Amino acid sequence: MQHALELRDLTKLYGTRTALDAVSLTVPPGSVVGVIGPNGAGKTTTMRLILGLIRPSGGSATVLGADPWRAGPDLRRRIGYLPGELRLDSRSTGADLLEHFGRISGPVDGRFRSELVERLGLDPSRRVGTLSKGNKQKLGLVQALMHRPELLVLDEPTSGLDPLVQREFLALVREAKAGGQAVFLSSHVISEVQHGADHVAVLREGHLVRSARVADLRDEAPRSVRLEMDHPLTPAQARALDLAGLEILTMHPAPGTPDGRVVVEGRLSGSPAALIPLVAELAPQDVVIEEPDLEQAVLGLYAQPVPVPAGARRGR
Template identity: 55%
Template sequence: MSHLSTAEKTEPKQQSSENAIEAHELTKRYGSNLALKGVSFKVPRGSVFGVIGPNGAGKTTTMRTLLDIIRPSSGHAIVLGEDPRHAGPELRRRIGFLPGELILDGRTTGRKLLQHYADISGPVRQGQIEELAERLSLDLSRAVRKLSKGNKQKLGIVQAFMHQPDLLVLDEPTSGLDPLMQQVFLDLVREAREAGQSVFLSSHVISEIQQAADEVAILRDGKIVTIASVEQLRASAIRHLRLVATGISMAELQQRLGRLDGVDNLAVASISSADQDSVEASATLEGEIPPLLQALSTLTLTDLVLEEPDLEESVLKLYTSDSKEVA
């Protein structure tokens, strides 16, 4: 494992940039394959920046480029105010890195392995390792080779967080964790942000990004499809609508809902009962709610369900659409 993360907490250098990361037109070519195609973004200091995308989208390649594990074919990045290609160990000591393919093996215990990393890079605050291990329910006395995938992942999380780095770079960090430990991890991310640390987080778990990130980049085929805040994504997310109304014909309800912007997959049907005849409508809604409420305000409704925004459905739509790249 490339160990970039165990180091003594040092005072940040004076820097002119207000961003923890600035990526400028990063391109990475492997033979005839373009893994990154002009990726550009900025991560403000003290924020959590999430990158989501399907497997093969370029998430890991982007991270490795930022950390100078691999070199871009063109373009460049500035990390904590420095060029990672030339900054050397001093910059790496200020970064906590959890790779997506975490390889940990050996007869040594988790405690000795973490101490080994700390001895190489610099001391960690006394008791910090034990505190993190306790929160993650990680037994540090067990041999690393006997740990399950989930417990090895916990060990990787501890080594990334334990020196309280200025920047955390985390690639699929909750892989192998159960739901309870996923929430503990998200708590650690929130606490890091509150302490002024910056976090660059990649995942294909949309709910995880939704809970953790201030801003989200959606990556597809080596290109950024869009960059938006979680609030902006939620505002444009898809909601599922279902209603039942009386005193209106199917054609009239179809017309009233059909002319609203953002209404799609509209289906209208008649419902007959012993008491009264009703009309049922179902649709998906993408966009603002007030126009819908205005259209429904004069109806006699006997049932109305408007689900929470389906962020996952919206993001998956961006994965497969021909949306214009936003850099």
């Protein structure tokens, strides 16, 4: 199966500064890859390389089987792009711009375009200059989606959108995936990637510090655990819980319970499979094991040391 997008050691230098350092990543058809990273991580640079807007300093990008730097308009018509900084003619109406973009991108199903407009709550009769940031973002999403491209490249797609429209956007992403389209999106919002993507790539200062399935990264994320016991843990019980992966943070009397109950709070990394049988033996009065915190896992990756840029190692 040919990948919709394949990056091999993709590198971009600006003088002595390495904006992107030997990034390798694939996006199969019918999948959603979310790229997470702080400002300056290289997310937008990656997208501009994918679109052929800038030339790589090293490595390669293959988009729908073609080199985007050498390919012409035919390739770009097969891509739907939403830039992070959307600039539109303020004098035109939304309808005029959608007609204009439709002529550029190729055949557009008018009924599907109208459906997108309705689902996102866009009024296309208004001039762009009168629209809020959120409504301009809706217009940008419609133009990216309306020609049903094989590959969607979306830079911070929910910026400025209210929660209900964000939910509708995620539904549209799931429908695109079900229809065989590939989606490559970047976001600062970790929960957005968690709910919308199959795979996550974490960038930091131009380096790909982790690439994994969202489910795998969630399984590695820490969980908060709370046990309410009718007696304090013995040293042996505490050691057993520690061996099962539970880091005990506090043990204190349960509030409002004069019968000697205690609350044990801790953090669990990895699967709870080894912990659950031990907890059952302790027969606690109450047990709470929270969902994995993907945000904490990603923030931990941000804190990892950044390697020496490959460009620097090559003396470029």
